[in-house]
Amino acid sequence: MSVDKVDKKLLGPVLAGFFIMGFCDMVAPITGRIAAEFPAERQAAVSFLPTMVFLWFLVLSTPVAALMNRWGRKATALVGYGFTVVGLMVPFAAGADCALGWYFAGFGLLGIGNTAIQVAVNPLLATIVPGERMTSYLTVGQIFRNTSLLLLAPIVTGLVALTGSWRLLLPIYAGLTVLGGVWLQLTAVPEPAQTGRAASLADCFRLLKNRAVLLSTLGVASFIAADVGIGFLSVRLIDNPSSILTTTGFYACRIVGTLIGAWALVRISDVKYLSWNMAGALALCVALLFVRNEAAIYAAVGLLGFGMACVFATFYAVATKAVPGKANEVAGLMIMAIAAGAVSGPVCGAIIRASGNPHLGMLFVAACVGYMLWASVKLKMKN
Template structure:
C-alpha cells in the first residue's frame, strides 16, 4: 500500500468510503417497489414483489465466487467491475423499465451483482487501510457512509416527485454518482497485497468455505447473518408497530439513529475494546425488545427503535474486524463469507410473517428480534472472553 504520510492515506480512504455510499444503492429496490407495482396492470403487480429478491439472491450466489475472482484480479479492479455493473443496471432499469417489468428485473439484477462485487471488495480495502487495533473504527466509519445513503433515499425521492413529478430520475442520478465514484477510485493508486500473495492463484471455492472450520470466523459469520435478519426484521416489523398515517417515519428515524450510533462508535471504539462495547450494546437492545412487548404508546416505539438503531450501529464492523483479525492473511476470503451472510436478511419477512399470522398479534414478531439480539450478544461475549 502506498505510504506517503497522512495525505496519501486520506487520498486512498475517501474513494473507498464513497464505495460504501454506492453499495447502499441496492437498498433502493425495496422502497420503490410499491411505486413500480402501482404503475403496472393489476395482474402483474404480484410479480413486482419479487424485485427485491433479485438483489438479495446475488449476495447468496456470488459473494464467495466474487471473492475467488478478487484474489486473481485484485480488490480495486473488483470494485470497479462492481461500479460498472451497478451503473449499467440503474440505467437499464431507467430506460427499459418503462417498457415492462422485465426491464426492471434485468436492471435490478445487474445492480445486485454490481453491489455484491462492491461490498465484497471495499470491506477488505478499508480493513487494509486501517491499523490493526482500529479496524472496527474504520469499518464503522464505512457504515456511516452507507447509512447516510439509506437515510437520504426518502428525501431524494420526495424531492424528485415534487420537482419532476416522478421518482424515476433517481435511477440515472444514482448511476451518475456510481460512475463518479468509480472514476475516483480508478485514478487513486492502491497496492493490493492479496494479488501478490504466492497462494492467491491456488485458493478456490472449497478453500473459502473451509474458513468455517475456524471457530472465530464461523461464529462471526453466523453473527452477521443474525444481524442482517435483525436489521431487515426491524424494518419489516417497525411499520406495523405504530398506528400512524406515515409509518415509514419509523424506518427513517431508525436509520438516523443508526448514523448517530456509527458516529459515536467511531469515537468510542478508538477508546474501548470493540467486543466489550458490543456486549453492552446488546444488553441494551435486549431490554428494548422486552419493552416493545408491553408498551403500545407510539413515542415508546419510536424511542425503542431509535435506541436499537444506535446500539446496532457497530455490529457488522465488530464481527468483520474480529474475523479478519483471526486470519489476517485471508482477508479476501473472510470478506466473501461475511457478505454471503447478508442474504440471511431474506429470511426475516417470511419468518416474522408466519409468527404474526400464527399468534394473531403483531408484537409476537418481536420474539424473532429478541432471539437475534441474544445470539449476537452471546457471540460477542464469548469472543470477548476468548480474546481476554
C-alpha cells in the same frame, strides 16, 4: 505493500465507494412503495425483492474475490459500479406501470454489482491507509454508507411531493454511481502485488471448526438478516405515507452509535459492549411488538439503529483475532454471511400476511438479535 500515511486524494474516491455501497440497502424500505403498485395476490412475490439483492453475496463472493486477483481491486469495483447503474435503470426504463419481473431483473443486477463493490472496496481501502489505522477508516467508511441510507427517506419524500412518485430515485442513484465510477477511474490507486492464491470456498468453510469463527459468522448473518428485516418492517409499522422517515431515524442513530462505539471500544471489551447493546436491542424489539404510538415507534427504531451500529465490526474483529493469518478466508465468510439478508423479506412478509399485523414481523428481528446476544455472551465467556 504498506503505506505510512493516508493520501487524502486517494481516500475520497474510495470512501465514495462506501456511499454507493449503501444503494442496495434501499430495496428493503422501498419495497413498501413498490407493493402499493400491485394487487394483493402479488404481495408474496413483492416480498422477495430484497432476496434478489442479497442472494448474490452467497453465490458470487468467492468467484469475484478470485477474479479480483487477476483484474485488480479498482477494476473489480468499477465492474460493480457498471452492474449497479444497469440494475437501477432497468426498472426505471421499463416505466411506472412495468411488470414485477423488471424489478426482479433490476434488483438482481444491483445485487451482483453490490457484491463486486463490497468484495473490492474494503481491501481497496487497505491499500491506501496504514494498517494500524485500518479499523478507524473502516468505521469512517461505514459512516459514509449509513449516510447514503440516511438520505433515502428525505429524497423519496421530496420526490413524491414534487412529482407524485418515488421512481426518480433510481436514475439519481445511477447518476451518482456514474460520478463515483468516473472519479475512481481518474484516480491512480496503487494495487498490491498479487501473491499466493485466492481463498477458496473450502478454505473459508474449514474455519468454521473454530468456535469463535462459527459464532461470529452466524452473528454477522443474524445482523444482516435483522438489519434488512428492520428496513422491511419499519415502513410498515406506521400507517401513513411519511413512514419511510423511520429509516432516517434508524440510520442517523446508527451513525451516532458508530461514532460513540469507536470511542467506547478503545476503553471497553468489544464483546462486552456488544452484549450490552444486544440486550437493549432485544428489549426494543419486544417493545415494538406492542407499541402503537407513532412517536414511540420512531424513537424505538432510532434506538435500534444505535444498538446495531458496531455489530459487524465486532464480530469481524473477533473472528479475525481467532485465526491469525487467515484474514482472506475470514473476509470470504463475512461476505457470504451477508446473503442472510435474502431471507428477511420473505419471512417477515409471510408473518405479516398470516397475522395481518406488521408488528409481529418483529418476532423475526427479535430472534436474530436474541442469537447475537447469546453469541456475545458465549464469546465473552471464551475470552
